[in-house]
Amino acid sequence: MTxxxxxxxxxxxxxxxxxxxxxxxHGSGGRLTDQLIDQVFLPFFDSEQLLEKEDAATVxxxxxxxxxxxxxxxxxxxxxxxxxxGSLSVHGTVNDLCMRGAKPxxxxxxxxxxxxxxxxxxxxVVRSMQSASKESGVVLIAADTKVVNKGCADKLFITTTGVGxxxxxxxxxxxxAKAGDAIILSGDIGRHGMAIMAARHELExxxxxxxxxxxxxxxxxxxxxxxxxxxxxxxxxxxxxxxVLNEIAHSSAVGIEIDESTVPVDPKVRAACEILGLxxxxxxxxxxxxxxxxxxxxxxxxxxxxxxxxxDGAKIVGKIVSDHPxxxxxxxxxxxxxxxxxxxxxxxxxxx
Amino acid sequence: MTxxxxxxxxxxxxxxxxxxxxxxxHGSGGRLTDQLIDQVFLPFFDSEQLLEKEDAATVxxxxxxxxxxxxxxxxxxxxxxxxxxGSLSVHGTVNDLCMRGAKPxxxxxxxxxxxxxxxxxxxxVVRSMQSASKESGVVLIAADTKVVNKGCADKLFITTTGVGxxxxxxxxxxxxAKAGDAIILSGDIGRHGMAIMAARHELExxxxxxxxxxxxxxxxxxxxxxxxxxxxxxxxxxxxxxxVLNEIAHSSAVGIEIDESTVPVDPKVRAACEILGLxxxxxxxxxxxxxxxxxxxxxxxxxxxxxxxxxDGAKIVGKIVSDHPxxxxxxxxxxxxxxxxxxxxxxxxxxx
Numbered sequence: 001m002t003x004x005x006x007x008x009x010x011x012x013x014x015x016x017x018x019x020x021x022x023x024x025x026h027g028s029g030g031r032l033t034d035q036l037i038d039q040v041f042l043p044f045f046d047s048e049q050l051l052e053k054e055d056a057a058t059v060x061x062x063x064x065x066x067x068x069x070x071x072x073x074x075x076x077x078x079x080x081x082x083x084x085x086g087s088l089s090v091h092g093t094v095n096d097l098c099m100r101g102a103k104p105x106x107x108x109x110x111x112x113x114x115x116x117x118x119x120x121x122x123x124x125v126v127r128s129m130q131s132a133s134k135e136s137g138v139v140l141i142a143a144d145t146k147v148v149n150k151g152c153a154d155k156l157f158i159t160t161t162g163v164g165x166x167x168x169x170x171x172x173x174x175x176x177a178k179a180g181d182a183i184i185l186s187g188d189i190g191r192h193g194m195a196i197m198a199a200r201h202e203l204e205x206x207x208x209x210x211x212x213x214x215x216x217x218x219x220x221x222x223x224x225x226x227x228x229x230x231x232x233x234x235x236x237x238x239x240x241x242x243x244v245l246n247e248i249a250h251s252s253a254v255g256i257e258i259d260e261s262t263v264p265v266d267p268k269v270r271a272a273c274e275i276l277g278l279x280x281x282x283x284x285x286x287x288x289x290x291x292x293x294x295x296x297x298x299x300x301x302x303x304x305x306x307x308x309x310x311x312d313g314a315k316i317v318g319k320i321v322s323d324h325p326x327x328x329x330x331x332x333x334x335x336x337x338x339x340x341x342x343x344x345x346x347x348x349x350x351x352x
Numbered sequence: 353m354t355x356x357x358x359x360x361x362x363x364x365x366x367x368x369x370x371x372x373x374x375x376x377x378h379g380s381g382g383r384l385t386d387q388l389i390d391q392v393f394l395p396f397f398d399s400e401q402l403l404e405k406e407d408a409a410t411v412x413x414x415x416x417x418x419x420x421x422x423x424x425x426x427x428x429x430x431x432x433x434x435x436x437x438g439s440l441s442v443h444g445t446v447n448d449l450c451m452r453g454a455k456p457x458x459x460x461x462x463x464x465x466x467x468x469x470x471x472x473x474x475x476x477v478v479r480s481m482q483s484a485s486k487e488s489g490v491v492l493i494a495a496d497t498k499v500v501n502k503g504c505a506d507k508l509f510i511t512t513t514g515v516g517x518x519x520x521x522x523x524x525x526x527x528x529a530k531a532g533d534a535i536i537l538s539g540d541i542g543r544h545g546m547a548i549m550a551a552r553h554e555l556e557x558x559x560x561x562x563x564x565x566x567x568x569x570x571x572x573x574x575x576x577x578x579x580x581x582x583x584x585x586x587x588x589x590x591x592x593x594x595x596v597l598n599e600i601a602h603s604s605a606v607g608i609e610i611d612e613s614t615v616p617v618d619p620k621v622r623a624a625c626e627i628l629g630l631x632x633x634x635x636x637x638x639x640x641x642x643x644x645x646x647x648x649x650x651x652x653x654x655x656x657x658x659x660x661x662x663x664d665g666a667k668i669v670g671k672i673v674s675d676h677p678x679x680x681x682x683x684x685x686x687x688x689x690x691x692x693x694x695x696x697x698x699x700x701x702x703x704x
Contacts, residue, residue: 147379
């Protein structure tokens with residue numbers, strides 16, 4: 001690894017201490033989450049799929065190759081502008097399958113309900129899951145319901161697991177980025193996280209910020225047409241664009257350069273971030289992806305994403321470089337350069 | 353449906369009222385759970401797999417047929433004699449796959465952790481998941497970790513989803529029981545539920561009751577050797593033997609006759625049930641199954657189960673009849689006959 005230039009500031013060092021107790025930040029998707037996984041889970045579960053740390057695992061059955069992914073959703077509040085925990089749980093799982101080039105087919109859902117939760121809210125959530133599943137082309141085939149005493153859960157948690165079919169031989173992976181590749185972002189960032197924050201704190205902005213929560217199955221399926229030139233895909237969830245780029249830089253042992261002026265942030269989102277002192281680069285999306293594509297196919301890939309649902313704001317925002325491997329460097333609007341590191345804990349807990 | 357004999361007492365009528373709020377009993381696996389599923393979930397999710405209400409769904413991929421099942425585990429306390437929430441979450445999901453004649457292959461696990469949960473307990477749980485997975489022959493390929501604020505969960509919830517491969521053409525189903533079939537029980541009942549109750553209430557019995565939590569993959573794989581004569585398999589979890597027999601009676605539209613004197617209950621479990629006023633027939637197991645087998649292969653099936661891990665107490669406990677369809681009738685030790693209905697709510701909340 002090359003040494004960071006002295007002018008770079010490293011925002012958050014890796015927590016080196018031993019984990020003794022679970023903190024809220026261990027669920028952040030940042031370095032504390034890495035610590036939890038590396039210290040507590042991976043020593044016991046060292047399957048090659050888990051070690052890959054991809055959005056979805058892929059396995060060969062007898063004749064088929066499938067992708068499998070699981071996520072618990074604990075977002076608070078459970079209903080927010082632009083969606084709710086139900087639609088989010090479908091979109092999130094569908095998108096994780098898509099990031100591996102799989103066609104999402106089947107979904108399971110496990111509900112943990114708090115005693116006293118009202119039927120009306122539950123139906124709102126379930127109805128959203130129904131339409132999200134329909135739009136994503138997945139069928140819910142297995143489900144479970146548990147109820148815990150009042151005060152032992154926060155209204156409703158949903159865990160969705162998805163199974164998708166992989167038909168191509170080479171699949172996108174965070175470890176396949178190569179120097180020279182273009183980095184394509186499918187749209188503006190930070191809507192989901194700020195929609196949740198605004199709803200949670202009942203912040204009044206002039207206009208409502210809606211979550212970008214959406215299924216990316218069509219976009220990804222269309223992108224597969226560029227074949228092996230599509231090296232990596234990642235959806236931007238916990239930890240936002242900055243965390244995903246760090247994961248790719250790390251998995252592929254490459255450097256990443258991003259031009260801040262090209263990263264779209266809606267003015268409402270930017271204003272809300274400024275009020276709350278947050279950096280939009282770290283704020284979660286739930287309907288955006290980053291695609292790492294061979295430079296000569298990049299413009300074509302941008303056009304494909306722009307023509308797909310939820311992709312009209314797609315653009316090239318940076319490139320993979322051989323300098324400073326495992327480092328994400330941002331050229332700021334005012335001309336400076338800074339390292340964009342993975343956060344330690346949370347800017348925003350429980351946003352998914 | 354034949355009318356119940358006047359001498360029968362129906363223990364719990366189906367709740368006919370509209371669900372307006374989630375009660376603890378909606379997680380019982382009894383009639384209230386049926387109400388929740390029928391009124392709130394199935395109207396929105398009517399895939400053929402969910403409508404079948406089997407332990408695991410089966411789907412055809414491109415070339416393979418797989419079984420998929422999901423369950424959240426919210427057991428309290430999380431560590432109990434004979435196991436913990438980790439081993440339980442593996443056994444429960446492995447067993448659900450086995451009940452459909454699938455070979456369990458892959459597992460995903462999603463953890464919802466309460467802020468402040470200690471590392472030592474988490475490692476105890478994870479270590480148990482590791483050994484349970486090893487014994488069951490499954491590989492954990494996908495995982496997720498979320499953390500919620502203190503007071504928003506009860507220490508730790510785990511949701512496991514399993515994927516298994518089905519190679520035979522005809523698979524066991526609760527809907528395939530036929531008049532004349534023998535009902536085989538793989539061992540004594542009620543250990544898991546009473547182990548949890550004793551641990552929860554710190555009941556002091558002369559000797560500790562240990563949970564029967566165990567993986568039944570070898571037993572089921574061995575049983576598949578009798579081929580199509582194996583009509584149904586169900587593991588006894590929430591609601592115990594009584595609930596499973598009711599589900600089979602209902603799905604197959606057959607009557608069931610059980611001889612109480614043949615149903616093994618450990619004296620410690622029986623004593624604990626008497627103290628707490630519980631009927632062992634409704635107390636959960638986590639390592640027992642019921643197999644419905646053609647009469648002429650029944651003795652052979654009993655021998656196969658007895659020779660398998662966790663099956664040495666196997667015996668025939670009753671038969672499928674054409675009388676009183678959808679009713680489970682128990683010949684009691686003192687000679688009477690009574691209907692064993694599905695419970696409405698819970699004898700024992702949060703035992704899995």
